[in-house]
Amino acid sequence: MSEPAYDFGVVCEARADRDTACVLADRVLVEAIPWLDEEMLDTQRRWRGLTPSEPFLRWASVREEAKKAGLKGLFGHFGDKPGEPDALVARRALLLFVDSDTKPQAVMLVRDSDADDRRCIGLEQARGDKPWPFEVVIGVAEPKRECWVLTGFEAKAHEEEAVSNLEQRLSFHPIRDAHRLTASEHGAKNDAKKALEELTSGDLEREFECLRDTSLDTLRERGERVGLTQFLTEVRERLVQVMDNRSPQT
Structure with missing residues (x-):
């Protein structure tokens, strides 16, 4: 080749x-x-x-x-x-x-x-x-790579509850306001890595879908602050x- x-x-x-x-x-x-x-x-x-x-x-x-x-x-x-x-x-x-x-x-x-x-x-x-x-x-x-992935997260029916629970815990929306996930310590309340793990259940393929399948126009629209x-x-x-x-x- x-x-x-x-x-x-x-x-x-x-x-x-x-x-x-x-x-x-x-x-x-x-x-x-x-x-x-x-x-x-x-x-x-x-x-x-x-x-x-x-x-x-x-x-x-x-x-x-x-x-x-x-x-x-x-x-x-x-x-x-x-x-x-x-x-x-x-x-x-x-x-x-x-x-x-x-x-x-x-x-x-x-x-x-x-x-x-x-x-x-x-x-x-x-x-x-x-x-x-x-x-x-x-x-x-x-502030983190995980915020780019969160920007592309579009909840499936069985994931909507997880998004709602995470929003309630954070007091802000984890996708629209991903730029606020600024914790430097892993596991902290507003840690981007922790938020992504909660929404994807640590599934790397699900994470990849956020980057691969969400339209580029959507990523551009949501991604300004991250x-x-x-x-x-x-x-x-x-x-x-x-x-x-x-x-x-x-």
Whole structure:
């Protein structure tokens, strides 16, 4: 089998983050590019880490990988401003892809904000640091990846009671107001991971359905306050153009 035509690098913290972002990005690609359909995806693009055989580059591994690679220019300001959170590690990650044996055509930086708005600014600083030889796509989940999945949750008949019970416990709607699930401690009252587990009963396939089956228009409408709308726009405006040279559709 021939190699895919496009290599897209992914930097994230865990496999679940990678799968969430890539499923959504694939859907936008198929929606936006007339000649591309779902059956063709694996022959056209590959999501990868520093090498094609790795599924993603983990944020926690970036510093050590940069040290092993002997990369220079890892510190310093961004323009005339100090780096915001994640700016320096994102710069290292992008330099690692520049230095890789087979450069990707795009790199996707995926991060939880953890309720810190400065993280998105930091990633944007890294993207604007230099003219990278690939497109850079940013996805920041506000405040957690699970909030993107909750945005796509459409209750089936047997799940409506669980949604009602969770809304009563939280005192806000877990889907419309997923951005309020800001707890940093797992198991806390407003923990996004706990809320998602309650609604999906920990079923990964049910979680996947939220990303795969809910319409992109619905995700865009609901996702403004959790960073999902912005991510889908990034993919549409930046990644689509790597595979398709037409102007973005509006």
